[in-house]
Amino acid sequence: MKCRFIIAVIIFILLIICGVLQEIYVVQIFNELSNRCSEIVSYDDVRYDLTDITQLHKWWLKHLGRFEAILPNYSINEIEMLFGELIGAVAAEDYKSATALLCRLRETSDALSQMFTLRLGNIL
Amino acid sequence: MLLIIVRTTIIFIILLGIIRLMGKRQLGELQPFEFVITLLVAELACIPMEDMSTPILYGLVPIFVIFIVHYFANFLSAKSIRFRKILNGKPVIVISEFGIDYKALKSLNMNVHDLLESIRGQEYFSIEQISFAVVETNGKLSILNNSSAPSPETIPITLIIEGKFINANVAISNVTKEQVIKYLKGKNIGINDVVIMTKENDKLLVQTKNKKYYTEIAGSNL
Numbered sequence: 001m002k003c004r005f006i007i008a009v010i011i012f013i014l015l016i017i018c019g020v021l022q023e024i025y026v027v028q029i030f031n032e033l034s035n036r037c038s039e040i041v042s043y044d045d046v047r048y049d050l051t052d053i054t055q056l057h058k059w060w061l062k063h064l065g066r067f068e069a070i071l072p073n074y075s076i077n078e079i080e081m082l083f084g085e086l087i088g089a090v091a092a093e094d095y096k097s098a099t100a101l102l103c104r105l106r107e108t109s110d111a112l113s114q115m116f117t118l119r120l121g122n123i124l
Numbered sequence: 125m126l127l128i129i130v131r132t133t134i135i136f137i138i139l140l141g142i143i144r145l146m147g148k149r150q151l152g153e154l155q156p157f158e159f160v161i162t163l164l165v166a167e168l169a170c171i172p173m174e175d176m177s178t179p180i181l182y183g184l185v186p187i188f189v190i191f192i193v194h195y196f197a198n199f200l201s202a203k204s205i206r207f208r209k210i211l212n213g214k215p216v217i218v219i220s221e222f223g224i225d226y227k228a229l230k231s232l233n234m235n236v237h238d239l240l241e242s243i244r245g246q247e248y249f250s251i252e253q254i255s256f257a258v259v260e261t262n263g264k265l266s267i268l269n270n271s272s273a274p275s276p277e278t279i280p281i282t283l284i285i286e287g288k289f290i291n292a293n294v295a296i297s298n299v300t301k302e303q304v305i306k307y308l309k310g311k312n313i314g315i316n317d318v319v320i321m322t323k324e325n326d327k328l329l330v331q332t333k334n335k336k337y338y339t340e341i342a343g344s345n346l
Contacts, residue, residue: 008195011188019125070125073177118126123134 022070023118029063030113033079037106041099048090048098057083075112082108125185132186136164136193140211155212155262161194212261219243219257219267223337226319232259236285236320243267249276250322252329252339280322280329287316297323307342 036056040048060083067076082105089098115122140160154162165187172183201208216228218239229239239257242265248254253275256268281297282290283304294301308315308330317332323342331337 004195005199008192012192015125015129015185015188015192019129022125069179070181071179072182073179116127118130122127123130 023116025066026071026116027113029067030109030116033060034106034109034113037102037109041102041106043099046095047093048095048102050087050090053087053090053098057087071116075115078108079105079112125181128182128185129189132164132168132189133193136160136190139164157194157197157211161190164190215258215260215266217256217258218265219251219254221255221336223251223331224319226333234259239265240282240285240320250280250324250329251320251331251337252276276324278324280324280327282320282322284315284318284321286320287318299323 033056036059040052040056060079064076064080082101086098086101086105089095089101140156168183168186168190170183172178172180197211201211216232218225218228218232218234224236224239226236229235243249243251243254243257246265246267248267248269250273252273253270254267254273255270258266260266281293283294283297283299284290289301289304294304304321305315307328308318308321311330313330313332319331319333320329320337321331322329326341327339328342329337329339
């Protein structure tokens with residue numbers, strides 16, 4: 001009985017700690033992605049550097065493995081597809097499309113950050 | 125993950141409330157609390173199994189949350205009788221020495237048909253044979269035998285239940301509706317007040333709302 005009580009308390013504490021840490025991590029990474037996109041995006045007639053985009057993608061890939069374990073795959077796939085299109089657009093020197101895709105990536109990151117936050121709207 | 129914890133807890137509480145509101149007849153042999161857990165855990169375990177895009181954590185975390193809620197609810201119900209009553213309800217006496225407790229039966233969302241079916245399931249064919257019957261929190265009926273009551277010679281035929289004639293039974297009991305109505309009028313009983321009226325050969329058993337049942341040999345009365 002006492003053993004079960006201890007297990008229940010440990011699981012409870014672990015769940016709360018993991019939950020809080022996961023939320024902080026997910027929100028932080030999506031916010032970071034959004035900020036990095038904002039830094040790169042420009043509405044003037046600019047040429048994007050492919051290295052900037054691939055570096056951003058590499059940074060994202062570092063977190064991808066962890067995200068696959070804690071988030072539904074559809075949200076991660078969406079980001080991955082956007083990166084694919086973005087890299088393709090910059091490589092093809094289609095900078096207008098690249099701007100649109102960067103904006104979309106930024107907005108998607110913001111939306112996902114909101115989606116996985118503990119707030120009344122998400123609970124209901 | 126916090127979202128899953130909160131959502132699972134909310135769904136659990138709501139489901140428990142709904143099952144409690146539905147009454148005991150839905151439960152079978154489980155406590156309402158156990159029934160909710162059985163429903164939820166079975167379903168939750170399926171989510172990560174069938175949906176490959178969902179991380180396994182999305183199935184495991186709610187199950188752990190249910191374990192914790194279950195554990196602490198059990199813990200609290202062992203400590204507090206009031207909490208146990210809220211969680212599982214309390215046993216209710218539905219048949220006493222006065223006969224069927226109609227109000228208690230309605231509070232359980234049961235009707236006289238359900239009760240008769242349950243007592244027949246335990247080999248009692250007349251409420252006269254029963255001193256007390258209690259509907260337990262898991263929906264089972266516990267019966268205390270009335271040893272002084274005579275065993276029925278044949279199956280008592282139910283003529284009226286809850287103020288309504290059972291037409292098929294009236295047809296096979298060698299009486300007519302008019303005769304029954306006349307008999308009840310003679311006793312100053314309105315048909316809507318009758319909780320149960322049975323006929324076993326010549327023996328009648330009548331119970332009205334808020335009154336003890338009586339039996340009598342009908343003879344020329346019916």
